[in-house]
Amino acid sequence: MNGSQVPSTTVRRLPSYLQALLSAQVHRQSVVNSLQIAEMVGSNAAQVRKDLSYLGEYGTRGVGYDVDALVAHLIRWLGIEEHRNVAIVGFGRLGSALQGYAGFAERGFRVVAVLDDDPDKIGRPFDGHVVQAIGDVEEIFSAANVDIAVLAVPAAVAQSVTDAIVAAGVKAILNFAPTRVEVPDDVVVRHADVAAELQVLAFHLSSLERRAND
Amino acid sequence: MNGSQVPSTTVRRLPSYLQALLSAQVHRQSVVNSLQIAEMVGSNAAQVRKDLSYLGEYGTRGVGYDVDALVAHLIRWLGIEEHRNVAIVGFGRLGSALQGYAGFAERGFRVVAVLDDDPDKIGRPFDGHVVQAIGDVEEIFSAANVDIAVLAVPAAVAQSVTDAIVAAGVKAILNFAPTRVEVPDDVVVRHADVAAELQVLAFHLSSLERRAND
DNA sequence: CTTTGTGAACAGATTCACAGCG
DNA sequence: CGCTGTGAATCTGTTCACAAAG
Missing domain, CATH: 3.40.50.720 (NAD(P)-binding Rossmann-like Domain)
Structure with missing residues (x-):
């Protein structure tokens, strides 16, 4: 009977995922996989995939995550589309x-x-x-x-x-x-x-x- | 194979226990029980007792915890006896x-x-x-x-x-x-x-x- | 009789491991 | 094939409930 379905531990990590993806954007990377995100934030690939899966299915199997799209999704989930x-x-x-x-x-x-x-x-x-x-x-x-x-x-x-x-x-x-x-x-x-x-x-x-x- | 036996969640709560006890000290309370500490920090009695039990047996059954003594113990565990x-x-x-x-x-x-x-x-x-x-x-x-x-x-x-x-x-x-x-x-x-x-x-x-x- | 300290039960989070999909 | 998404297994932390102690 948890109000939100996203675990609070996951919520606390979302800002770091967003930071990592923004820095990937700066490096002109268009796709990242869970292991790359994990390395950027100091976590592990399984954790990253599980966390992101609470928000939806934003990845592409065999490929990874589209950086721009995932940034947009994270910004929406964090409710900071508008300042x-x-x-x-x-x-x-x-x-x-x-x-x-x-x-x-x-x-x-x-x-x-x-x-x-x-x-x-x-x-x-x-x-x-x-x-x-x-x-x-x-x-x-x-x-x-x-x-x-x-x-x-x-x-x-x-x-x-x-x-x-x-x-x-x-x-x-x-x-x-x-x-x-x-x-x-x-x-x-x-x-x-x-x-x-x-x-x-x-x-x-x-x-x-x-x-x-x- | 955890280096310390005190869980990290407990460590994060120790500063709030210390703050609560210092404020009890100011109110000239010489003894507090786990429920009183819990109410001061916004937790529950079982959590407080479990946390403190990781540090040692500092309470008296039927009575509670001596405020001054527990303050001293917490300060020692936090390693801030000396600044x-x-x-x-x-x-x-x-x-x-x-x-x-x-x-x-x-x-x-x-x-x-x-x-x-x-x-x-x-x-x-x-x-x-x-x-x-x-x-x-x-x-x-x-x-x-x-x-x-x-x-x-x-x-x-x-x-x-x-x-x-x-x-x-x-x-x-x-x-x-x-x-x-x-x-x-x-x-x-x-x-x-x-x-x-x-x-x-x-x-x-x-x-x-x-x-x-x- | 009260309150601690703590095993045991429970809940929640992490990691594993693999089926499923592109 | 490669990587995601996810049940299942594991691990960690919390809560319960009561025996032990004063």
Whole structure:
């Protein structure tokens, strides 16, 4: 009774397949097989074929996958045929770094709004827009048609800001705050905690060290 | 034949347990049970107990887990009893945002070096240090005793910079570039691709939209 | 009586291996 | 023939349910 028939592990890999195919496109390759894709993303051929088969039958037996066609299919599945509108909530160091990241456009996203609650930051210009007040989130989000909110605020206010974002109707949130946020069932949240990633790496380092001290 | 006996899924959850316990500490709670931890991190009691049991028997039956003791154990397992030394490689927007992130210290990390290859950036001061040349990575890393490198450079140079980092002896890399980097078996890499996270969210949005159009 | 720690059952994801198709 | 697509086998992770411990 899984809502989607595509396993979540597969979904997490789709972006890397798209990246690999785009780079094949740049190299003027018109067809790739599952093994070539696998090598590009660091996986194996069976995994790639199984993953792609969840989306449909896009390959040709004996040949492989047409690069342009598969790119188009992946873009459709990821729902980025049209650019998705992203709002950055929190214009601190991280928020402003994300706002200025040039790579979003070519990955299917457009930053259409930046919000903060600091009066000193509100009104500050970026790319022909200005930073707006978090208090006005509802009007801002519906005017700008925001699909995804990127949460780059301090942990202490993450939940209350999330509540406001959710009330404004956003269904997808990327949370950079080092804390869990509670949302209704129909809202998807992904967590991007840099320090947690470093801690996972630190665990591996200390495993190595433990093994060395035998 | 798994090197470590702790499942990788468990390792990824350990940072959230630590965060939950630290917040319990702040609330002056001296004991927590598995259900309370589960609620704080958005999991379930059985999962929490199983995960913690991989590390040892740190609970008391009929009571729960001593918060201070478990915090200490988690910190040991994560290998952050002493701060880990982090180098930021690439002093663009993201690199400088990460360099200035105040939260690292309390999560067990210290930024001990920042590197870039742009002559305009080399020599620029930060926190009493200065940005150094990527070309000098070997000397810089051994002098500063770097444990983890955070890669915040453009995709085009990610592999060559990685090769230099690895040659300098680093065994753990957090890669923000939207491309895979190849490393020897004894080096751990984690990938933090913001646009890929957004694409996963976009997939969920388009699933919702597909379901709505039935 | 409560809550851990853990085998056993279950669910989900990966890999194998080959039938099916171009 | 070569490579995809996919059932079946395997492996990994999660959940259940209860004996063991305080």
